[in-house]
Amino acid sequence: MPATWIFLIVLALAAIGYVLGRSRALASAGGDSRHLHSLPSYYGANAALLALVPSLLVLVIWLFAQPLVIQNRVEHLVPETSYETEGELSLLMSDVRRIADGLDLAVERGALTEDEASDIRVEFTDIRERLGAVGVALGSDVQAPMLAAAKAWREMNASGNLIRTVVVLLVALAGFGLGLTRARKDFRARNSVEKVIKGLLIVAASLAILTTLGIVLSLLFNTIEFFRLYPALDFFFGTTWAPSFGGGSELGILPLLWGTLYISIIALAVAVPIGLFAAVYLSEYASPAVRSFAKPLIEVLAGIPTIVYGLFALLTVGPLLFQAFGPGTLGWMGGGRAVMTAGLVMGIMLIPFVSSLSDDIINAVPQAMRDGSLGLGATKSETVKQVVLPAALPGIVGAILLAASRAIGETMIVVLGAGAAARLSMNPFEAMTTVTAKIVSQLTGDADFASPEALVAFALGMTLFVITLGLNVFALWIVRKYREQYE
Amino acid sequence: MYDSPSLETKVTDKAIKIAAQNVQVFYGDTHAIKDVNVQIQDKTVTAFIGPSGCGKSTFLRCLNRMNDTIDICRVEGDILLDGEDIYDKRVDPVQLRAKVGMVFQKPNPFPKSIYDNIAYGPRIHGLAKSKADLDEIVEKSLRRGAIWDEVKDRLHAPGTGLSGGQQQRLCIARAVATEPEVLLMDEPCSALDPIATGQVEELIDELRDSYSVVIVTHSMQQAARVSQKTAFFHLGNLVEYGETSQIFTNPVDSRTESYITGRIG
CATH class of the missing domain: 1.10.3720.10 (MetI-like)
Structure with missing residues (x-):
């Protein structure tokens, strides 16, 4: 399931959580909001936040981590003889990704069936031409090990996406359930919402600081690389x-x-x-x-x-x-x-x-x-x-x-x-x-x-x-x- | 409108420094001062008392045209300093303020050294011919401000580093340095502790020898201690004006009596 859909489902769950949490809390106080510890909307917000925040955090982290993990596991499928430097390896890996994405696109467009895509072989099919037909241009003909790597990529990506869907939705449901069970009149929903909001503010502040740090680091590594190739003295004191x-x-x-x-x-x-x-x-x-x-x-x-x-x-x-x-x-x-x-x-x-x-x-x-x-x-x-x-x-x-x-x-x-x-x-x-x-x-x-x-x-x-x-x-x-x- | 019996009978030996006739002050649409007539004597301490918002500070600020700096403020009537109308078109308010000095409620030394704080006025008005001359003015003013002994060893330390009472005496010395003829004081002790208040009051009493001093105060004890004449303002009107001793022991107007005994204000 694509990430957009997961996001929408989680949002819907949060909305339902808000309504149910609010009404459950009210019901536990016999319909009189004066017997509640907090205002009814806090119980709703508590349930909604519990459903929303942890699951979206998991989703975001997953979106960033999955390609890295897959890349690590697919890399060894590319034969070591075909590249010399890290740079060439990363070029090959981006080719692998293009092939994998191309196959996905071909299946989606109906140019290939799912079975054909997973059984495709270099010897029998001109992959470059087939993919060109659905609009994915490849720089060179596809070699067998590259195709194997691309297939492995596709498989891992598919299973990764499935697990992602399941995990995120489970986390959302767990939060939803917890929020609802907590929606009773003695629960201090107000304080718990306060904590979550404080957390969100801290996250926003640290994101800004981390970004600065990231910018500095990316500058720093490339600068060090430069000074390896060019003498620093000539750089700082050269007049030409x-x-x-x-x-x-x-x-x-x-x-x-x-x-x-x-x-x-x-x-x-x-x-x-x-x-x-x-x-x-x-x-x-x-x-x-x-x-x-x-x-x-x-x-x-x-x-x-x-x-x-x-x-x-x-x-x-x-x-x-x-x-x-x-x-x-x-x-x-x-x-x-x-x-x-x-x-x-x-x-x-x-x-x-x-x-x-x-x-x-x-x-x-x-x-x-x-x-x-x-x-x-x-x-x-x-x-x-x-x-x-x-x-x-x-x-x-x-x-x-x-x-x-x-x-x-x-x-x-x-x-x-x-x-x-x-x-x-x-x-x-x-x-x-x-x-x-x-x-x-x-x-x-x-x-x-x-x-x-x-x-x-x-x-x-x-x-x-x-x-x-x-x-x-x-x-x-x-x-x-x-x-x-x-x- | 108002005529004080004491005014004619008791005022004899001292010249009239400031005479206000039918003064009206408006803040936008608000009529803040209503038809005030008062005659302030030379070499006398005159106290303005009255509840908050009665217009005493506003009236004080009319006497050196500080109200000019407030856009919506409008003054009508005549205020004569030594017989000359200070609101006349030919009068330069800047020159007037050099003659009628002012000390404010909160001590406001400039963020400069003690020396430069005192030298500020003389420098602007070109009162000193030489550096030695200026040094002399500074020393004389600080002595008049009764603060010389405390600061003589650190004249070049910042004026803002002094204590509240010292700062206020510094501000008085600063006002004295331009050799004014009248000194206006707007609640000069309200930000000070009792000891500093005592020092400033003592100073005001000494200043009476050379200047006409007008002081606005919330403290009736203070008015009774330092002033010879007292004016009581209420709701923009000058209710009663006369000898301090008479105002505090035997007021003519019932409103004055109510205020002094603590029933209004």
């Missing part, structure tokens, strides 16, 4: 970035880091003053009417996808700058794509980050501070400059650092606005590129994943991750350290 897929690439990170840094600095130079002044205006000077209308308007900027900003850089800002600083006038600029183009547009993108966070922080400065200053005869701007901003400074620094880590991680604006040339140069009107843009270009296309040219992407990603993580931790530390100063 010249990958060539034929081999003999130079993969120095410095030009990329420089490009990232340069563009981010320009972006922050645009975003910090504008964002901060906007925040000061909105929180200190604007009337409530202006504020209620201007604040969301600024925050709209944050909702624009970065690719749109990229287009803006490519089509509007780049040509404008080229006209102003290009060969026709000053001759500083060779083309529309430059560090300045990307930096300016990225700065615009970051304005709402800085302004919105700073606005919240400035608003959090107690009114007593302002009153104290105004009461001494200070003007509004003196108050802002000498009392409000110093008091809000740690938070504002935090906001700026968060914006900086956004700038460092930005890709699309760079790809479209700054060009693709990795270069160490001081001229902001020259095309440069960043770490993120290079990660994209190293991984797109037909790269061999075992080559240093592709693996370098992970080392770049890891470096970037460490830098932005460091910035975020630093930002949080600053915010925390100075937060309670005026409380």
